[in-house]
Amino acid sequence: MTSFSSDTPPHAHRIALAELDQSADTAMTAAPLMPSFHPLHQVKTTLQVCVGAATVTVGELLGAKAQQVIVLDQAVDQPVDLILEGQVVARGQLVAVGDRFAVRLTELPLPLGLDTPAVTP
Numbered sequence: 001m002t003s004f005s006s007d008t009p010p011h012a013h014r015i016a017l018a019e020l021d022q023s024a025d026t027a028m029t030a031a032p033l034m035p036s037f038h039p040l041h042q043v044k045t046t047l048q049v050c051v052g053a054a055t056v057t058v059g060e061l062l063g064a065k066a067q068q069v070i071v072l073d074q075a076v077d078q079p080v081d082l083i084l085e086g087q088v089v090a091r092g093q094l095v096a097v098g099d100r101f102a103v104r105l106t107e108l109p110l111p112l113g114l115d116t117p118a119v120t121p
Helices: 058-062
Strands: 047-051 080-084 087-097 102-108
Touching: 080 102
Parallel strands: none
Antiparallel strands: 047 080, 080 087, 087 102
């Protein structure tokens, strides 16, 4: 099954995203991934958010028209993946902050213990 629908267009509608409350009382109290100062705190990187994927043929892509809808494999209520250097590093819920998309983190890895020596078998 393809993600393009050229015969019968799918019913596309806008979804209402939760507005993120940025007040001080909603600040998270969870421990940060790296709780103490570390030189890595100064390194900048690009975090990508993946909301889904679609499998299409090159022909379908070349034949696409403006306003055509591509259906993704992800349900609206499923968490989105946060990707760093091609690896999923966290998951979250897509929300709106003003007129921008944002992600409320829902799944994080265990805190990184960079000062703990590696265990070798």
